[in-house]
Amino acid sequence: MAEMLFTKDHEYILVEDGVGRVGITRFAQGQLGDIVFVELPEPGVQRKKGEETAVVESVKAASEVYAPVGGEVVEVNADLADHPALVNEDPHGDGWFFKIRIADTSELSGLLDQSAYDAFVATLA
Amino acid sequence: MTSELGQAPARTPLYNRHLALGGRMVDFAGYALPVNYSKGVLAEHLFTRQKAGLFDVSHMGQAILSGRDAARRLESLVPGDILALEPDRIRYTQFTNDEGGILDDLMVTRLAPVDADERLFLVVNAACKQADFAHLRAKLPELRLDVLEGWALLALQGPAAASVLERHIPGVSSLPFMARGEFLWRGAELAISRSGYTGEDGFEISLRGEDSRPFADVLLLEEDVEPIGLGARDSLRLEAGLCLYGHDIDTTTSPIEAGLAWSISKRRRAEGGFPGAARITNELVGDLARQRVGLALEGRAPAREGAEIANAEGVVIGRVTSGGFAPSLGRPIAMGYAPPAFALEGTVVNLIVRGKPLPARVVALPFVPNRYHRPAKA
Numbered sequence: 001m002a003e004m005l006f007t008k009d010h011e012y013i014l015v016e017d018g019v020g021r022v023g024i025t026r027f028a029q030g031q032l033g034d035i036v037f038v039e040l041p042e043p044g045v046q047r048k049k050g051e052e053t054a055v056v057e058s059v060k061a062a063s064e065v066y067a068p069v070g071g072e073v074v075e076v077n078a079d080l081a082d083h084p085a086l087v088n089e090d091p092h093g094d095g096w097f098f099k100i101r102i103a104d105t106s107e108l109s110g111l112l113d114q115s116a117y118d119a120f121v122a123t124l125a
Numbered sequence: 126m127t128s129e130l131g132q133a134p135a136r137t138p139l140y141n142r143h144l145a146l147g148g149r150m151v152d153f154a155g156y157a158l159p160v161n162y163s164k165g166v167l168a169e170h171l172f173t174r175q176k177a178g179l180f181d182v183s184h185m186g187q188a189i190l191s192g193r194d195a196a197r198r199l200e201s202l203v204p205g206d207i208l209a210l211e212p213d214r215i216r217y218t219q220f221t222n223d224e225g226g227i228l229d230d231l232m233v234t235r236l237a238p239v240d241a242d243e244r245l246f247l248v249v250n251a252a253c254k255q256a257d258f259a260h261l262r263a264k265l266p267e268l269r270l271d272v273l274e275g276w277a278l279l280a281l282q283g284p285a286a287a288s289v290l291e292r293h294i295p296g297v298s299s300l301p302f303m304a305r306g307e308f309l310w311r312g313a314e315l316a317i318s319r320s321g322y323t324g325e326d327g328f329e330i331s332l333r334g335e336d337s338r339p340f341a342d343v344l345l346l347e348e349d350v351e352p353i354g355l356g357a358r359d360s361l362r363l364e365a366g367l368c369l370y371g372h373d374i375d376t377t378t379s380p381i382e383a384g385l386a387w388s389i390s391k392r393r394r395a396e397g398g399f400p401g402a403a404r405i406t407n408e409l410v411g412d413l414a415r416q417r418v419g420l421a422l423e424g425r426a427p428a429r430e431g432a433e434i435a436n437a438e439g440v441v442i443g444r445v446t447s448g449g450f451a452p453s454l455g456r457p458i459a460m461g462y463a464p465p466a467f468a469l470e471g472t473v474v475n476l477i478v479r480g481k482p483l484p485a486r487v488v489a490l491p492f493v494p495n496r497y498h499r500p501a502k503a
Contacts, residue, residue, distance in 0.1 A: 033356070034167040036450040037425045037457075039479070055479065057427050059166040059450050060356055081425070 004092070005068070005108060006117035012092065013068040013100075015108065022068060023096040024056060024087065027121050032058040035087040040076040040098060047073065047100065049107050054097045056087065065097060069107040075099040133157075137183035138277045138334030139341055146345075146352050154251035156184040159354040166356035170452040173323060173361060174493075177283035178353035179344055186254030187276055187331060188247050189236070190261060192268035195243035196235065202264055203233075204380060204399045206390035207245070210235035215303040215320055217388050219380050220257060225401025225408075226376040227383070228260065229253035230368065234305050234318065246305075246316070248278070248329075250370045277337030282327030282361070284496065285349040290317075290328055293343060297328070302497045310340060323358070324365025324495040363458065364451050366419060366490030372430055373417065373446040373460055381408035382462065384417045384490065415443060418468050419490040420459040420476065422483055427457035428476035434461050435475045435482060442467055445476060453493050459485070 002016045010028035013020040029035065037057040047053050047067040054065040076098045079086060087095040102108070112120060134157040143150060148159025158181065161169060172178060190199060196207040205218025212235050220228040229250050236244035249257045261270050281290060291298040294308045297317055305318040313336035321327035332340060344350050359369070368374045374383045379401065386409060393399065394409055422428060427450050434443035448459030459476065467474060470489055475482035 033161060034165050037427060039426060057450070059170075059360060059452070060160070062427075062429060084425075 003113065005111035005113060006120075007066065007068045007111060008120060009066050011065060011068045013108075013111065014092075015102065018102055018105070019074060020069060020071075020100050020102055021096050022053075022065075022098055022100060023091055024065060025117070026091050029088050029091045029095070032056065032060070032063060034059045035084045038080040038084050038087065038097065040080065041073045043073055043075055045073050047071065053100075056097075057084075067100060068111060069100065069102050069104070071100040071103040073098050074101050135184075137181055138275070138337045139181045139183065142338060142341060143181065143352075148352070148354060151355070153355055154184055156251060158184060159352070161354035161356045162352055164351070166354070166360065167452045169351065169353045169357035170360050172351050173283045173325065173353055173357060174453055175283070176349040176351070177281055177285040177289055177327070177347075178323070178357065179341060179350050180280040180282065180353050180358055181277070181341075182280050182329070182358075183277040183334070183337070184251035185278055186247070186249040186251065186257060187273040187278060188249075188258060188261075189244055189271045189273070190247055190265070190268055191239070191242050191244040191271070193241055193243070195245050195268055198265050198268060199233070199245060200393070201398060202260070202400065203231075204389045204393055204402070204405060205233065206393050207233055207235075209390065209392070212237050213305050215305060215318055219374075219385065219388070220260060221380070221399060221401040221405070222376055223400050224376075225379040225404030227370070227374045227378055227380060228376060229257050230370055230374060230385075231257070232318075232320065246331075252371060273331070275334045277332055277334045279330045279332070279337060279341060279344075280321050280323075280327060281330065281344065281350070282321045282323040282325045282353075284326060286325070286327040287498065289344065289347050289349050292347075300328075300498075302326075302499050310336075313340065315340070319498055322365070322367055323361035324367070324491055324493060324497075325361070326496050326498040357452075360449060360452055363447050363449060363460065364453055364491065364493040365495055366460070366492060368417070369447055378417075378462070379405055379408055381405055382413060382416050413465055415462040415464055416468050417446075417460060417490075418463050419488045419492060420445070420448075420461060420474070420485040421488045421492070422457040422459065422476065422485045424483055425457065426478060426483055428459045428478050428483060428485070432459070432461075433477040434463055434467075435477055436467065437473065437475075439475070439482070441477075442474070448476075451492060458492050460490070463487070
């Protein structure tokens with residue numbers, strides 16, 4: 001099973017065959033509250049690690065979502081257009097944002113694993 | 126979580142209740158207050174429109190202004206008709222500056238006089254209260270200003286508010302909109318106003334801090350009452366088309382630009398005698414550079430405060446002052462300022478969000494019809 005990796009900005013990436021599925025973490029959606037809109041990138045755009053790639057709007061505010069690694073966006077989650085609440089309901093599953101073909105897999109080594117992310121989140125409480 | 130000066134935020138008398146109820150606490154105008162509870166802003170908003178939401182608004186400033194001719198003297202600082210207020214009646218008005226801008230907006234209630242002294246109960250915004258009180262003391266030194274420190278202010282808002290409150294305080298449901306009464310509840314003195322800032326029927330209850338805890342507890346035991354945070358308070362007042370000080374109105378906007386001309390009576394328009402009367406009088410006869418408009422976005426992406434309003438040619442003509450998702454409508458809405466030529470209902474404009482134009486239509490305010498308790502006309 002593919003391993004889920006995390007950024008300190010609360011994105012996750014689930015890597016399979018050189019493509020990473022990216023979303024925001026369960027913790028992040030809980031902090032944002034009700035998600036009402038997600039602005040997604042156009043498939044085909046190139047993003048560097050850390051570049052703004054999507055925007056998630058909660059009732060309260062807009063928040064940027066950054067690319068956890070660099071690469072080409074190859075697919076976006078079209079279901080979010082009509083059902084942005086999927087991000088709240090199933091952030092690590094049906095509420096994913098985009099898929100990115102990873103340009104340099106060595107960038108993955110800079111990300112946090114589940115236990116390191118959990119420990120990081122615990123410091124935010 | 127620190128306020129502007131780096132101090133820990135102040136706590137309202139209900140602070141521990143908010144924590145126990147699972148409130149997500151934020152610093153708001155120097156007070157630790159819940160932005161939402163566990164059900165979230167959407168559910169809290171919709172619950173208030175369906176049943177009754179209980180809000181802690183104890184951060185707002187409460188004071189009693191008293192002395193000879195207090196009503197007439199207060200009229201030297203506000204354009205509202207305070208003289209015409211009957212005892213136990215409430216008016217919405219604004220403190221204006223010499224340029225006709227708004228220093229704060231406030232509610233004024235006429236209390237029964239004591240001897241020859243007129244008494245007015247004022248409720249002002251949290252962020253402005255120190256400045257407001259200093260302004261009153263400086264401009265009206267002959268009057269006495271008693272700030273109610275340690276008092277709480279609760280708002281019970283929604284269609285079930287009257288029936289719920291009547292069960293605990295018999296007689297309260299016969300108060301008309303914008304009137305107040307004094308009631309006793311288990312020995313505690315409650316000053317209850319039929320007013321609020323959600324567009325719903327409802328009440329604001331001023332009471333001592335220590336009395337607010339058991340009183341809130343009793344209301345929260347009611348099936349039709351849930352605690353509601355500031356997030357839903359904001360989305361409710363936006364749907365109701367009501368101004369938020371520091372956003373939709375400030376020292377540069379006049380009451381006329383803000384669409385608040387209704388709060389200035391015929392007598393006061395004719396007599397003037399309030400700060401900024403020259404500008405406000407000119408604007409009342411149509412000399413207006415901009416005015417507040419309601420905006421309904423065509424798509425799903427919200428436009429927030431600060432987004433530019435552009436005409437069809439892409440020329441910036443104004444700015445959004447409040448915006449977000451309207452839970453009752455299931456779509457984004459906004460308010461902002463535009464020149465009168467663009468303020469007609471149906472006018473199509475673009476709101477610039479992250480560099481992209483989002484089409485929006487100018488619509489009448491409020492976005493959601495208000496349901497204030499007004500007696501049926503004979």
